[in-house]
Amino acid sequence: MSEKKLFPVTVVGSWPRPAWLIQALRKRQASGCAESEFQAVADRAVVECLDAQEKAGVDIPSDGEQRRDNFYSFVVEKLGGMRLMKVSELMDYMKDRARYEEVLRALDVPAFAIKSPIVVERLTEKNGLAQDEVDFAKKHTTRPLKVPLPGPYMLTRSSWFEGLSDKVYGAPEELAKDVVKILRKEVQALKAKGVEFIQFDEPILSQIVYGAESTETFMCAALPNRRDPSDELALAVRLMNETTEGIDGVRFGVHVCRGNWSRKEEVLLKGNYGPMLPYLMQMNIHQLVLEFATPRAGELEVFKEYKNEKEIGLGVVNPRTDEIETPEQIVARVKELAKFYDPEKIFLNPDCGFGTFAERNVNTAEIATKKMAAISEAAKQLRGEFQGKAAAS
Amino acid sequence: MAEAKMSGERLNGLRPEKLNEILCSMKQPEVLQGISGPWKSRVVWQDGFRAKAYMRTHASEMDEPGGLDATDLAASAHEQLLSAIGACMTVGFVLNATKRGVKIHDLEIALEGNFDNILKWAGLDDAGNPGYRGIKAKAFVRADADEKTLREIWKLAVDGSPVTQSVVRGTPVTTEIEVV
Numbered sequence: 001m002s003e004k005k006l007f008p009v010t011v012v013g014s015w016p017r018p019a020w021l022i023q024a025l026r027k028r029q030a031s032g033c034a035e036s037e038f039q040a041v042a043d044r045a046v047v048e049c050l051d052a053q054e055k056a057g058v059d060i061p062s063d064g065e066q067r068r069d070n071f072y073s074f075v076v077e078k079l080g081g082m083r084l085m086k087v088s089e090l091m092d093y094m095k096d097r098a099r100y101e102e103v104l105r106a107l108d109v110p111a112f113a114i115k116s117p118i119v120v121e122r123l124t125e126k127n128g129l130a131q132d133e134v135d136f137a138k139k140h141t142t143r144p145l146k147v148p149l150p151g152p153y154m155l156t157r158s159s160w161f162e163g164l165s166d167k168v169y170g171a172p173e174e175l176a177k178d179v180v181k182i183l184r185k186e187v188q189a190l191k192a193k194g195v196e197f198i199q200f201d202e203p204i205l206s207q208i209v210y211g212a213e214s215t216e217t218f219m220c221a222a223l224p225n226r227r228d229p230s231d232e233l234a235l236a237v238r239l240m241n242e243t244t245e246g247i248d249g250v251r252f253g254v255h256v257c258r259g260n261w262s263r264k265e266e267v268l269l270k271g272n273y274g275p276m277l278p279y280l281m282q283m284n285i286h287q288l289v290l291e292f293a294t295p296r297a298g299e300l301e302v303f304k305e306y307k308n309e310k311e312i313g314l315g316v317v318n319p320r321t322d323e324i325e326t327p328e329q330i331v332a333r334v335k336e337l338a339k340f341y342d343p344e345k346i347f348l349n350p351d352c353g354f355g356t357f358a359e360r361n362v363n364t365a366e367i368a369t370k371k372m373a374a375i376s377e378a379a380k381q382l383r384g385e386f387q388g389k390a391a392a393s
Numbered sequence: 394m395a396e397a398k399m400s401g402e403r404l405n406g407l408r409p410e411k412l413n414e415i416l417c418s419m420k421q422p423e424v425l426q427g428i429s430g431p432w433k434s435r436v437v438w439q440d441g442f443r444a445k446a447y448m449r450t451h452a453s454e455m456d457e458p459g460g461l462d463a464t465d466l467a468a469s470a471h472e473q474l475l476s477a478i479g480a481c482m483t484v485g486f487v488l489n490a491t492k493r494g495v496k497i498h499d500l501e502i503a504l505e506g507n508f509d510n511i512l513k514w515a516g517l518d519d520a521g522n523p524g525y526r527g528i529k530a531k532a533f534v535r536a537d538a539d540e541k542t543l544r545e546i547w548k549l550a551v552d553g554s555p556v557t558q559s560v561v562r563g564t565p566v567t568t569e570i571e572v573v
Contacts, residue, residue: 030498088501105503110533112499 006386007334007348007379008059009372010313012255012289013071013148013199014353015049015064016361016368025069025358042067043136050141052369057376060197060347062146063137069115070357071201072150072158076117079182080124081168082159087111090118093163107262113359116158119165123178129186134193144196149186151202151254152243153236155179158204173235180242187243191250199253199289200240203352205279206258208232210271233279240283253287253313254280258296260352263320263362265296272298281309289313291351292333293325300337308342315351316378317371320362324370330378343386348375405491412491443467471525475504477556479530485550490536495546499535504528528560 017025024041027033049064068074069084076084087100088111094100104111130147137145150158156179159165160172169175187198208229244252256276258269273280273290280288291297292315303312314337316330330348337346354368355361363371401408418424435447441464442457455470457463468476479502490497506528508514510521530551534543551557 086499088499105505110499110501110503112501112533112535 005059005383006343007346007382009057009376009379010060010146010197010347010349011053011058011062011064011372012257012313012315012319012349012351012353013062013065013146013201014068014355015052015062015066016355016363016365017064017066017358018045018048018365021045021066022358029069039067046133046136047140049365050137052365053372054141054143056369056372057379058143058372060144060146061141062148063133065148065353065355067133068358071148071353072154073115073117075129075150075155075159078126078129080126081119081121082117082123083120084115085118085164087114087116090116090161090164093161095162116161118161119159119169119175120167122168123175123182125182125185128189129182131186131189131193134190134195138193145194146197146199146253147190147195148199148201148255149183151200151236152176152179152183152239153232154202154204155183156239157232176235176239180239183243184247187247187250191247195250197251197253199255199287200243200285201255202236202240203255203257203259205233205236205256205276206269206271208236209275210258210269233276237279237282240285244284251287252285253289253311254283254285255289255313255352256280257291257315257352258294260319260356260362262360265294265320270296270298272302274298274302277302277306281306285310287311287313287347289315289347289349291315293318293351297351303337304340307340308345311345311347312337312341313347313349316348316375317350319350319352319354319368319371322363322367324367325374327374327378327381330375331381334378334382338386343382343389348379350375404494405487405497407487407491409491409494412488416492440464444470471506471508474525474560475506475528478528478554478560479504481554481556482530482532482550485554486532486534486546489546489549489553490538493538493542493546495536495538495542497534497536499533501533502530503533504530530557 021041024033024038028035028038045066046063049066050061053061053064065071065074073084076082087104091097091100091111100111104114129149134145134147153176156172156176160169160175165175169178190198240254256273258271288310290313292300294315297315314334316333317325334346334348350368350371354363354365401410419428433448436455437445437447439445439454442461443464443466444455446453446455453473454467455473456465456467457469459465482502483500486500487497506525509524509526510518511523512518513521513523532547534547536543538546
């Protein structure tokens, strides 16, 4: 599990989906396309995206989430008991419709464009969440693979909706028991398949901390019904630890960002990781995969008091801009952290995926490749400088 | 788009052939007279700022926000005006799309407006317009047609919307009162 070289380069998960894949995805969602037909198109996209990552020098690639509608809604196809519902369909069940309305207007999106997986029956397993993705990707890369999964907290909170889910699970905590069970089983299956890195996506934790006074953003339909932030963060810690308890031999990461559906920085959340860190540090995971290229994420200094407790997957490029960060800029950023953080505990990645939502690529594959290549070049320079120092120390 | 022409098959929840038949029949004077009106609503005060409107066999409630010390049990009349405009545009869009055989997957219209001088409503100013200074309506649509076609359909929906055009053209409202 331990990395031989310093500053391993990895992705956060999603890669821009080509137009022909999005078309096939739409066709599949409208039930106008056989599953095998869609999977054949997605196979091609995965091969292309693995190839692009390898050429860009990514040490730990992902399959680009090419088969997924988005990073958490895809579970609808993988589990029984869930329905992918549009926010427009959920409006009849919402308690605070005015807040949703403000958010929709701020984002300038229709309610039918935002979909959430909602639990409507007791959850049942089918053939795993990402095991088919891994089986295919492993045939097309020899590099260690990163597999992003929706985190237990996000999966629970985003899919429990009062009026729909409470008929089978009285409260989110009840649903969480089944979610944890399913995720634990998945993690063990992925580990058996030789997956090196499992990343749990918990981006809504930033919404918990910074979304309370803001109507600028939301990532899933159920969130505005949330409770006290510290209770929610404590629940996130508990669910994560229940999910990973006693499982070793695989690297666990948790990814937290501030939204990645728009290139308009002003509609995304801002605020540093400080208030979240006491909770994130209690999670039994190896790595925090965080954004730090965007100034909205605040300063690296918040890690000073948590020196070397966890690996940091340092976000060094902004996936939402056309400008390619230079290796020199990336090196300088990493050095800021390496002043007080063990270089052996620093991984390099973009702030988030390049296409978190299938219909909203935040960049092109060409720019994504160039950004990853810039990270790889920076990592090379950093290794040249730090490899000797690490060996000597 | 050919699916719409098939007899009895539904498109956008409507039967295109039946719809065309109805639309064609509107050229007949007696049908046109019937559909032209009069259209009626009777609004009955309930309590506080709450009112109830009765229209044919239907009823809908109106109230004012809690900030006005009202019970806020229903949307206010001016919000319902926005909704009426949006709903009328929706009907027009669906009508014109169905006529052209265009399948609509999703359609949503976001409307908003600001009062010009609400102080006049409050009796705190004699001048100005207490009504909306302007109203914005933005439609979001996902349908099986190219953008040009959908823009044409949207224009037909807006230009042909009775409610929208009543507002746009400043339809005169004649009023009277009888004390009983």
